[in-house]
Amino acid sequence: MRKIIVTGGFGFLGSHLIELLLAERDNHVHVIDNLSTSPLPLEDLLHEFDDPDRLTYSVADVAAFCQSWDGERCDEIYHLASVVGPAGVLPHAGRIAASIVNDTMAVANLALRYRAKLVDVSTSEVYGGGQDGFCSETMSKIVPPKSSARLEYALGKLAGETALLNLCETQGLEARIVRPFNVTGPRQSGRGGFVLPRFIGQALAGVDITVFGDGRQVRAFTHVKDMVAGIVCAMRNGRKGEVYNLGNPANRCAILELAEEVKRLSGTASRIVFVDPQTIYGPLYEEANNKFPDASKALAELDWEPRYGRQKAIEDTLLYMKGLPEQLLLRLRGF
Ligand SMILES: NC(=O)c1ccc[n+]([C@@H]2O[C@H](COP(=O)([O-])OP(=O)(O)OC[C@H]3O[C@@H](n4cnc5c(N)ncnc54)[C@H](O)[C@@H]3O)[C@@H](O)[C@H]2O)c1
Known part of the structure; x- marks a missing residue:
């Protein structure tokens, strides 16, 4: 063992x-x-x-x-x-x-x-x-x-x-x-500031989906x-x-695109709005610069290859959060 x-x-x-x-x-x-x-x-x-x-x-x-x-x-x-x-x-x-x-x-x-x-x-x-x-x-x-x-x-x-x-x-x-x-998927909590559970929580609640800054920040969600x-x-x-x-x-996108995908896949009537995150989290908050990986070393040496696209990550998280009892959903969505 x-x-x-x-x-x-x-x-x-x-x-x-x-x-x-x-x-x-x-x-x-x-x-x-x-x-x-x-x-x-x-x-x-x-x-x-x-x-x-x-x-x-x-x-x-x-x-x-x-x-x-x-x-x-x-x-x-x-x-x-x-x-x-x-x-x-x-x-x-x-x-x-x-x-x-x-x-x-x-x-x-x-x-x-x-x-x-x-x-x-x-x-x-x-x-x-x-x-x-x-x-x-x-x-x-x-x-x-x-x-x-x-x-x-x-x-x-x-x-x-x-x-x-x-x-x-x-x-x-x-x-x-x-x-x-950037990692995302079921069980991620929006409380730490993670974006997908917050967007999905907002979509499910029918409130505004809040994109920070101009939404052009680039990430690759895995x-x-x-x-x-x-x-x-x-x-x-x-x-x-x-x-x-x-x-x-391959999962690279701007945060605004992610918000649009959440809106489309959830079928919500929520609007997408732009906010300054410091008005929520205070002056110590800072957005990360654009970032996406060169994963060639891991692909070549680890016998590893990512299998899931961005849409699958959003769908799995959406499905998971939809199935949560109200109390856990409130805990995970982070707003
Ligand atoms: N989530 C991401 O997108 C991401 C990206 C890059 C790196 N990471 C790294 O991955 C790791 C896990 O992140 P996560 O998103 O699962 O975070 P998480 O907050 O969900 O998990 C961290 C866990 O560690 C526990 N913990 C924290 N400090 C501890 C301590 N001193 N002693 C014992 N337990 C402690 C927490 O209770 C929590 O269960 C972290 O090291 C993080 O830096 C995460």
Whole structure:
């Protein structure tokens, strides 16, 4: 039986990752999650998993868990726990980078102690927009002159990545880094500022669909099922000490197009309106630059290929949110 630890396993990506890992019959998964931003209440989430026998969990902070854990064995660690989201990071400004680095180092020490393989789930935010939105692992990162909560998040992730890569060289740590681009799908919460569940929630409520700025920001949305498949492929097929962009460049679109697609697919009478996000989230809020991935390295090395188009991601999320009881829908839609 393969023993796997997933930090942040009750989050949006983590919950899909667990489903994928439990689908392999010889995996035992232990989740560490403090439930701080889990999209669903734990009992509702556990209800959606198939085989709870091979799933155990600790409701705990990552750093505290890693220091005290004395399990007999651990083969793989997926590190996903983090503050996240353009709005989700705001209340933590000033402590974002420290918490990301602290947790990443605790996980690295656990991996070293157990000689476990580690995948660190970083972010495409480290590129700061790349070259006109195009982001490749071979590019320099861009640090803008203005500080922001978003920048602190990106730099915390980058510092964590850099430390892990150095530990691969100096201590033989078996780590790989993945940098997801925008992910979306069922169970994503609009509360952290994520756009698709907010648009769908607005469409279902029949209220205005609020596009931030002029809506021309470019993103490439990847279906969460493709993303977690890529994360597992990075663990199994990725090379130690390497960084992989994960995202579906074919799903590139402007945010206004996404709003129009949600309107069309949901059949809502909602209007699309343009708003300044700082009027909602305050002056610390900052939109990301255009960004979309060069995923050629992951495609060539990981035996991974994204399968789902943007429309499928919207349809699956729409269907999921439509089927939620009112109370959970209100929780997920984020407004
Ligand atoms: N969602 C995206 O589009 C996206 C894009 C790029 C990178 N990522 C990265 O993917 C990872 C997962 O993101 P997500 O969208 O699933 O977020 P999420 O908020 O849904 O999940 C994060 C989970 O981690 C838990 N958590 C947070 N801090 C913790 C701590 N210190 N100790 C224990 N548990 C903690 C939360 O309760 C939550 O369940 C994050 O590392 C994020 O930076 C996400």
